[in-house]
Amino acid sequence: MNADGSSQRTVSNSNVFGSKDIAVLKEEWEYETLVETGEAPVLNKYDEVSRNRLLARKGAILEAQRKLAEKIGTIRLNATTTMQDYAATDFVQSRINVFLKDVEVIGEEHDEKNGIYKVTVQMPKVKLVNILEEYLTP
Numbered sequence: 001m002n003a004d005g006s007s008q009r010t011v012s013n014s015n016v017f018g019s020k021d022i023a024v025l026k027e028e029w030e031y032e033t034l035v036e037t038g039e040a041p042v043l044n045k046y047d048e049v050s051r052n053r054l055l056a057r058k059g060a061i062l063e064a065q066r067k068l069a070e071k072i073g074t075i076r077l078n079a080t081t082t083m084q085d086y087a088a089t090d091f092v093q094s095r096i097n098v099f100l101k102d103v104e105v106i107g108e109e110h111d112e113k114n115g116i117y118k119v120t121v122q123m124p125k126v127k128l129v130n131i132l133e134e135y136l137t138p
Helices: 019-028 049-072 126-136
Strands: 033-041 075-084 087-096 104-111 116-124
Touching (some): 049 104, 049 116
Antiparallel strands (some): 075 087, 104 116
């Protein structure tokens, strides 16, 4: 405590995880994976069917990656409501800051009847520890 009655505390990132903690996580998560699935509609935007399908595949991969990021990251939401002439307009924006590493597509299917492309992705959990190591290494 300072002479004026206030106190000051310093927190360091290096105290949050030690090398022993990281080694334990690496061992525990060595064979574990995070898995997510994403879907996107196949739209008839272009004349080439294959191009439409590729766009849907990309959208499905992005949705699966977003879901993966939501599992491991913090989501920040900003919301604004505007009112004019007694009519409300809401605007909500979300933002996720996450590093994804070595995400691979492990399954995909195209449901022609319903026009949906579905993709399943996975990421080894140990990659999260590697990212943490990079972040904490001075």
